[in-house]
Amino acid sequence: MQINWDDMRTILALVRAGTLAGAADALSVSYTTVARRVQRAEEMLGRPLFERRPEGYFASPEAEELARAAARMEVQEQAALRHLSGRDQGLSGPLTLTAPQLLIQTHLAPFLAGFCRDNPEIELTVRATNDVLDLTRREADLAIRISKSPGDNLVGLHLADQKTTCVALPEIVAGAISDPSATLDWVIYTGHSTPPKSALALYPNYRIRARFDDMTSLIAAAKAGLGVTRMPVYLGRNDPELQPLPGLEPQDYAPIWVLSHQDLLQSAKVRALKVALKQFFRTRRDDFTQIQSLP
Amino acid sequence: MQINWDDMRTILALVRAGTLAGAADALSVSYTTVARRVQRAEEMLGRPLFERRPEGYFASPEAEELARAAARMEVQEQAALRHLSGRDQGLSGPLTLTAPQLLIQTHLAPFLAGFCRDNPEIELTVRATNDVLDLTRREADLAIRISKSPGDNLVGLHLADQKTTCVALPEIVAGAISDPSATLDWVIYTGHSTPPKSALALYPNYRIRARFDDMTSLIAAAKAGLGVTRMPVYLGRNDPELQPLPGLEPQDYAPIWVLSHQDLLQSAKVRALKVALKQFFRTRRDDFTQIQSLP
DNA sequence: CTGCATGCGTGCATTTTTGCATGGGTGACA
DNA sequence: TGTCACCCATGCAAAAATGCACGCATGCAG
Numbered sequence: 171m172q173i174n175w176d177d178m179r180t181i182l183a184l185v186r187a188g189t190l191a192g193a194a195d196a197l198s199v200s201y202t203t204v205a206r207r208v209q210r211a212e213e214m215l216g217r218p219l220f221e222r223r224p225e226g227y228f229a230s231p232e233a234e235e236l237a238r239a240a241a242r243m244e245v246q247e248q249a250a251l252r253h254l255s256g257r258d259q260g261l262s263g264p265l266t267l268t269a270p271q272l273l274i275q276t277h278l279a280p281f282l283a284g285f286c287r288d289n290p291e292i293e294l295t296v297r298a299t300n301d302v303l304d305l306t307r308r309e310a311d312l313a314i315r316i317s318k319s320p321g322d323n324l325v326g327l328h329l330a331d332q333k334t335t336c337v338a339l340p341e342i343v344a345g346a347i348s349d350p351s352a353t354l355d356w357v358i359y360t361g362h363s364t365p366p367k368s369a370l371a372l373y374p375n376y377r378i379r380a381r382f383d384d385m386t387s388l389i390a391a392a393k394a395g396l397g398v399t400r401m402p403v404y405l406g407r408n409d410p411e412l413q414p415l416p417g418l419e420p421q422d423y424a425p426i427w428v429l430s431h432q433d434l435l436q437s438a439k440v441r442a443l444k445v446a447l448k449q450f451f452r453t454r455r456d457d458f459t460q461i462q463s464l465p
Numbered sequence: 466m467q468i469n470w471d472d473m474r475t476i477l478a479l480v481r482a483g484t485l486a487g488a489a490d491a492l493s494v495s496y497t498t499v500a501r502r503v504q505r506a507e508e509m510l511g512r513p514l515f516e517r518r519p520e521g522y523f524a525s526p527e528a529e530e531l532a533r534a535a536a537r538m539e540v541q542e543q544a545a546l547r548h549l550s551g552r553d554q555g556l557s558g559p560l561t562l563t564a565p566q567l568l569i570q571t572h573l574a575p576f577l578a579g580f581c582r583d584n585p586e587i588e589l590t591v592r593a594t595n596d597v598l599d600l601t602r603r604e605a606d607l608a609i610r611i612s613k614s615p616g617d618n619l620v621g622l623h624l625a626d627q628k629t630t631c632v633a634l635p636e637i638v639a640g641a642i643s644d645p646s647a648t649l650d651w652v653i654y655t656g657h658s659t660p661p662k663s664a665l666a667l668y669p670n671y672r673i674r675a676r677f678d679d680m681t682s683l684i685a686a687a688k689a690g691l692g693v694t695r696m697p698v699y700l701g702r703n704d705p706e707l708q709p710l711p712g713l714e715p716q717d718y719a720p721i722w723v724l725s726h727q728d729l730l731q732s733a734k735v736r737a738l739k740v741a742l743k744q745f746f747r748t749r750r751d752d753f754t755q756i757q758s759l760p
Numbered sequence: 761c762t763g764c765a766t767g768c769g770t771g772c773a774t775t776t777t778t779g780c781a782t783g784g785g786t787g788a789c790a
Numbered sequence: 791t792g793t794c795a796c797c798c799a800t801g802c803a804a805a806a807a808t809g810c811a812c813g814c815a816t817g818c819a820g
Contacts, residue, residue: 175470178542189797200779205799207777215549216558224786224797232549239545243470243538250534251468254510254527263511484767495809500769502807519816521767 175243177211180204181219182240185233189226248308252433255311255440262291265439269314271298272385273426276404277457278314281450285443292439300384305431311440313429314447316402325435326427327444329451332458333420336369337412338398346373346398346415355379355397357388366400372417404458414461426451426458470538472506475499476514477535480528484521543603547728550606550735557586560734563598564591564609567680568721571699572752573609576745580738587734595679600726606735608724609742611697620730621722622739624746627753628715631664632707633693641668641693641710650674650692652683661695667712699753709756721746721753 183193183204190201197204208227212219219233229237269278274296286294303309305324316332338346346354353375356365360383365376379397382388385405392399393411403420406412428447434440478488478499485496492499503522507514514528524532564573569591581589598604600619611627633641641649648670651660655678660671674692677683680700687694688706698715701707723742729735 173542173546175474175538175542178545179470191797201798202780202800203778217549217553222798226797232552235548236545239541242541246534246537246541247468247470247473250473250531253530254512257527258512486767496768497770497810498808517768519767 173211173214174207177207177214178236178240178243180207181211181233182237182244184208184220184227185229185237188228244307248306249433251308252431256433256436259436259438260291261289261438261442262293263439264293264295265312265443266295266297266310267312267314267443268297268299268303268310270300270316272405273314273316274298277454281446285446288446289439289442292442305429311430311434311437312443315427315429316424317427318424321429323432324429325432326429327448329426329428329447330455330458331425332423333403334366334400334423335403335406335420335461336366336398336400336415336418337406337409338392338415339395339411340413342395342398343413343415351375353377357382357391357397357399359383359385359388359400365398366421368418368421369398369400369415373415402458403461407457407461420459420461468506468509469502472502472509473531473535473538475502476506476528477532477539479503479515479522480524480532483523539602543601544728546603547726551728551731554733555586556584556733556737557588558734559588559590560607560738561590561592561605562607562609562738563594563605565595565611566593567700568609568611569593572749576741580741583741584734584737587737600724606725606729606732607738610722610724611719612722613719616724618727619724620727621724622743624721624723624742625750625753626720627718628698629661629695629718630698630701630715630756631661631693631695631710631713632701632704633687633710634690634706635708637690637693638708638710646670648672652677652686652692652694654678654680654683654695657695660693661716663713663716664693664695664710668710697753698756702752702756715754715756 180193180197183196184190187193187196190204193204194201208220215232217232219230219236221228221230267282274282282294282296286292297303297310302315303313305311305313306322314329337343342355345352350373354365354373354377356376356378357380358365358378360381364370365378370376377397380391382391385401388399389401389405389409389412391397392401393409398415400421402423406414428444430440430444475488475492478491479485482488482491485499488499489496503515510527512527514525514531515522516525517523562577569577577589577591581587592598592605597610598608600606600608601617609624632638637650640647645668649660649668649672651671651673652675653660653673655676659665660673665671672692675686677686680696683694684696684700684704684707686692687696688704693710695716697718701709723739725735725739
């Protein structure tokens with residue numbers, strides 16, 4: 171009874187995904203290939219591993235057991251690759267960074283352009299996503315996160331503190347100032363149930379017009395005049411269309427960190443990007459905490 | 466930075482073997498394939514893994530690290546396959562047994578023939594070797610061993626006790642009887658420094674004519690008249706050319722066990738062979754302890 | 761020094777693996 | 791009920807991996 175290691179990896183992907191297409195995506199092959207590798211593995215082992223159902227491939231207990239073993243193999247593989255990357259002392263080759271979309275758009279893009287110019291041998295990949303990528307599984311080498319704690323096995327470097335501000339179109343702000351007790355429209359982030367308490371202290375009557383699960387959309391909604399919205403100051407402060415609600419101090423918000431896996435601490439590329447990020451954010455510290463730029 | 470799992474397995478084999486041909490043997494592929502897989506892995510990782518030397522491939526520290534990870538992956542893979550085999554309740558498919566050559570020649574061969582007839586669906590592979598195969602690495606499902614202790618993670622079933630006897634050609638035996646104080650020639654197993662003490666008590670003067678590290682050769686040497694030799698009674702007792710040295714009680718020797726991995730305890734095939742072995746050895750118990758067959 | 765065993769690299773034909781295109785089935789939804 | 795979005799199986803052609811044959815270097819024994 172023999173088995174091909176890549177077939178085990180395929181079984182793992184299929185158990186995880188549940189469908190041929192899903193597994194194929196994860197492995198960057200076609201689903202036909204997944205189907206045939208599974209078929210081959212079943213022949214090798216002399217027993218069926220998956221039940222073919224109209225809604226997908228259903229894993230038998232045997233397949234699940236193989237997948238558990240394959241998952242443990244994967245941990246070993248990834249640890250080895252991380253260690254290998256960690257040994258890498260050259261400023262060349264691939265380097266992957268993940269960061270929140272908006273931070274890239276507003277601040278990181280020009281910085282990264284400079285970094286690439288300074289390090290022409292580094293092949294930088296940027297994954298602009300709000301999803302939390304798994305640094306342990308090497309989905310990225312570095313992650314810029316807006317969060318309060320680094321996380322397991324990860325090494326964090328604090329880049330900047332952040333505060334939030336409440337902004338809206340000038341006419342809405344003017345209305346609120348002229349009559350603080352009038353009902354104020356809000357657009358808020360999904361998950362928050364009410365506008366910030368400090369705002370309610372000044373403007374107690376509110377109506378929630380909409381909720382969005384995406385900051386870009388939230389900004390667009392505010393610009394469309396849907397209401398007031400709370401956002402990190404780096405987004406609100408320089409937008410010519412939006413204006414802060416007066417009388418409110420900026421509120422604390424989760425700081426910005428850059429994280430990497432312990433194993434990559436010694437990697438020259440990772441260190442280079444961390445150092446550059448630290449320098450960059452030092453010059454821009456106020457962007458994230460001060461409502462108005464200093465003269 | 467990506468890597469193919471079978472390439473990791475190849476790196477492991479190459480680090481272990483040190484040469485392309487050796488790794489190729491272990492993997493049952495051609496050495497060309499090993500060379501090309503390594504080349505591909507090196508390209509993927511963007512760094513060399515082996516130093517090509519005239520005497521073979523020399524692993525770099527990176528390759529050794531990858532190999533260590535791959536070895537841990539291998540442990541997982543093999544554990545999974547063992548568990549899978551353990552679930553196997555059918556009396557069909559592959560089954561591998563390892564046993565000492567001589568035991569197969571003299572006793573096991575007819576027994577195994579019967580077992581195969583009784584279980585025509587089982588595809589039995591016999592590995593006749595004196596090397597201790599690794600049941601953990603699934604080099605065999607069952608092992609018949611001449612040894613005092615089963616070993617780690619293995620489950621043993623005692624098949625028979627054994628004794629040894631000292632035999633030689635009739636003329637040598639006759640000479641020893643006629644003059645016990647004459648110098649007696651011996652052929653002994655490598656590792657033993659002297660003939661057995663109980664023999665020296667009766668025949669104190671000895672000369673070691675040769676040492677052999679292989680029992681078959683030892684027997685041939687005894688038959689060629691090189692001297693007296695000590696061997697398990699199952700080998701000596703029925704050989705028409707050889708005769709026991711009189712006055713010596715059979716001496717204790719390591720018993721015969723059949724071993725299998727814990728994970729395979731539930732496998733129907735493994736259990737079937739164990740049961741059959743136990744029954745067979747019960748009827749042949751005396752072959753291994755009595756110098757003369759009973760009338 | 762020569763023959764021989766062992767080890768490596770490379771070009772080429774063969775085999776295997778892969779992806780694509782097509783067809784069929786099922787369930788959600790207007 | 792028709793459409794759409796997902797599933798899956800299979801035939802076929804392209805692409806990749808493999809094995810083989812050959813040539814070359816090295817170390818060792820006679």
